[in-house]
Amino acid sequence: MPPKLAEIVEEFASAPRDVVLEMLLEFADSVPPLPAALADRAGMEQVPECQTVFFLRAEVAPDRTVTTWFDCPPEAPTTRAFAGILAEGLAGASADEVLAVPDDLYQRMGLAEAISPLRVRGGTAILARLKRQVREQIA
Numbered sequence: 001m002p003p004k005l006a007e008i009v010e011e012f013a014s015a016p017r018d019v020v021l022e023m024l025l026e027f028a029d030s031v032p033p034l035p036a037a038l039a040d041r042a043g044m045e046q047v048p049e050c051q052t053v054f055f056l057r058a059e060v061a062p063d064r065t066v067t068t069w070f071d072c073p074p075e076a077p078t079t080r081a082f083a084g085i086l087a088e089g090l091a092g093a094s095a096d097e098v099l100a101v102p103d104d105l106y107q108r109m110g111l112a113e114a115i116s117p118l119r120v121r122g123g124t125a126i127l128a129r130l131k132r133q134v135r136e137q138i139a
């Protein structure tokens with residue numbers, strides 16, 4: 001797992017439950033805006049498992065560094081938080097590091113005790129689709 005993502009996981013796992021939702025909101029506010037080339041979501045994949053409209057795209061550079069983009073409305077702070085966590089935690093990560101992220105990432109963070117199982121399932125689907133895009137590009 002990329003070091004920055006491991007640090008985020010540890011921060012959430014060790015935080016008191018009443019602080020976890022506040023931490024999620026901070027990550028919801030940290031989702032970078034889409035570049036102009038993706039403004040119409042062309043080339044992005046929708047994640048239908050999410051309760052809200054959510055799109056993502058992963059791009060693997062020749063040096064195997066992964067760049068991620070996420071699009072989710074501001075009115076969906078929990079789902080945006082998943083995007084913010086992945087955007088920050090995977091920034092500069094290699095394809096191998098992205099693929100090594102555990103599928104139960106959000107459970108390891110302790111989010112299953114703080115948010116609904118449906119939301120955790122949506123976050124897990126986001127990670128799964130992101131990893132699939134990376135696998136497809138390095139194959």
